[in-house]
Amino acid sequence: MAFDSTICALATPPGVGGLAVVRISGPEAYSVAARVFRPANAAKKVEEQKGYTALFGHSFLRGKALDETVALFFRAPRSYTGEDVVELSCHGGRAVSQGLVQACLEAGAQPAAGGEFTRRALMNGRLGLTQAEAVMDIIGAEGRQGAAMALAVLDGALARRIGGITGELTALSGHLAAWVDFPEEDVPELEAQNLLGSLEKARAQLQTLIDEYGAGAVLRQGVTTAIVGRPNVGKSTLLNLLSGFERAIVTPVAGTTRDVVEQTVVLNDISLNLCDTAGIRTTEDLVEAEGIRRSYQKLNQAGLVLAVFDGSQPPAKEDLELAEACRGRAAIAILNKEDLPLVPGALGEEQLRPCFREVLRLSARDPQSAALLGQAVERVLGTAGLDPEAGILSSRRQLSAALTARDALDAAREAFENGFGYDAVSVCLDDALNALYDLTGQNAGEAVIDEVFEKFCVGK
Numbered sequence: 001m002a003f004d005s006t007i008c009a010l011a012t013p014p015g016v017g018g019l020a021v022v023r024i025s026g027p028e029a030y031s032v033a034a035r036v037f038r039p040a041n042a043a044k045k046v047e048e049q050k051g052y053t054a055l056f057g058h059s060f061l062r063g064k065a066l067d068e069t070v071a072l073f074f075r076a077p078r079s080y081t082g083e084d085v086v087e088l089s090c091h092g093g094r095a096v097s098q099g100l101v102q103a104c105l106e107a108g109a110q111p112a113a114g115g116e117f118t119r120r121a122l123m124n125g126r127l128g129l130t131q132a133e134a135v136m137d138i139i140g141a142e143g144r145q146g147a148a149m150a151l152a153v154l155d156g157a158l159a160r161r162i163g164g165i166t167g168e169l170t171a172l173s174g175h176l177a178a179w180v181d182f183p184e185e186d187v188p189e190l191e192a193q194n195l196l197g198s199l200e201k202a203r204a205q206l207q208t209l210i211d212e213y214g215a216g217a218v219l220r221q222g223v224t225t226a227i228v229g230r231p232n233v234g235k236s237t238l239l240n241l242l243s244g245f246e247r248a249i250v251t252p253v254a255g256t257t258r259d260v261v262e263q264t265v266v267l268n269d270i271s272l273n274l275c276d277t278a279g280i281r282t283t284e285d286l287v288e289a290e291g292i293r294r295s296y297q298k299l300n301q302a303g304l305v306l307a308v309f310d311g312s313q314p315p316a317k318e319d320l321e322l323a324e325a326c327r328g329r330a331a332i333a334i335l336n337k338e339d340l341p342l343v344p345g346a347l348g349e350e351q352l353r354p355c356f357r358e359v360l361r362l363s364a365r366d367p368q369s370a371a372l373l374g375q376a377v378e379r380v381l382g383t384a385g386l387d388p389e390a391g392i393l394s395s396r397r398q399l400s401a402a403l404t405a406r407d408a409l410d411a412a413r414e415a416f417e418n419g420f421g422y423d424a425v426s427v428c429l430d431d432a433l434n435a436l437y438d439l440t441g442q443n444a445g446e447a448v449i450d451e452v453f454e455k456f457c458v459g460k
């Protein structure tokens, strides 16, 4: 698809930096560049420059030199957008970079909208939709694994994974259609076993993708984490251990952490967005009561709960209530103060196991505990077994398409089992295929593409 306009934008963040890059893309990219950039070697002509080459020179605004500049040239279709592209690198100051953008605009380029370069890459077939989405994920990745995941999707891992499933479903759908439409042609009837087997296989692959989404999201964005427990069990000490510095005030007086302190700590490459909360206990003190209300609220909203107990003491009523509240959640029980002698009747692992996926006995004062906790967090959130390079669903949009496809395969199986015939199965298969084509963008409409590009920044 050819675009008439030539666009330009600052591709680096605004502000002061070593370099700023202004990107120009479109049919007039070279002539715009020729009007704002003059090579130091007068024998060189910008408009004749081959792709994958560079020139040193100066950039100009209204005839006045702006800065020393390096121009990188890309010839269509071998560029990010698939069009002629010139990237001008100047020093990263606001005046120079804004001046260079201004010069390009005055030379005939249009200001690029957010994501317009990537949108052109998509329209020109340089990228698929899942790959375009991965561009933003790479830019926004908080951790290394999140970035690795996005890179794999950008390399096409997710598109290939979905392609494997659509390939099988297309073969199946073709076979069914042939059998239904040309009964006289000797098309072998599908064995029920084979049909069900193929449906089940595709469904299982989709289900794996769906199951991995949550863990993938954790690696990309981190997880909202609540540290909860009665006063004095060691919540602030645990927070300090995780953050590596004295943040919360640790005191032996019960009830000093009254409010919700929020900060992010990184544990095993997972960002824990922490909410330290007031102690959970029944109290007449109104402020404390408000803190407790909020900590239960946080517990309900959190993607990960670290429930702290004093493992050296017998449990209080509130401990058991807290454990109950954690049932069925991604929650880890921490039996703290392992270093202290156990008082008779001390809270034990076996009492907590029914309510928690992981029970750890440790001391929040011991720096080694962070590693133990990190491993438990990985197990509970399912990131331990996740291969970031496998091609993982990376947006709600993709997830919802995968869910639609899975449900359509369930409907196909039900249609077959209830004797509705191959026609009905075929219709459901087509629904599944359409959902998967939406996912990869093969038949995504303008609205879907607009939604994807809404999140993009200018210059990408």
Ligand code: GDP
Pocket (backbone or CB within 6 Å): 229, 230, 231, 232, 233, 234, 235, 236, 237, 238, 249, 250, 251, 252, 254, 255, 256, 257, 279, 336, 337, 338, 339, 340, 362, 363, 364, 365, 366
């Ligand atoms: P919070 O009210 O739950 O935030 O509890 P704090 O973190 O303020 O801890 C209460 C008291 O327990 C402080 O005196 C801590 O030093 C102490 N404490 C916390 N963790 C441990 C531990 O693992 N072992 C021992 N012996 N004391 C601890």
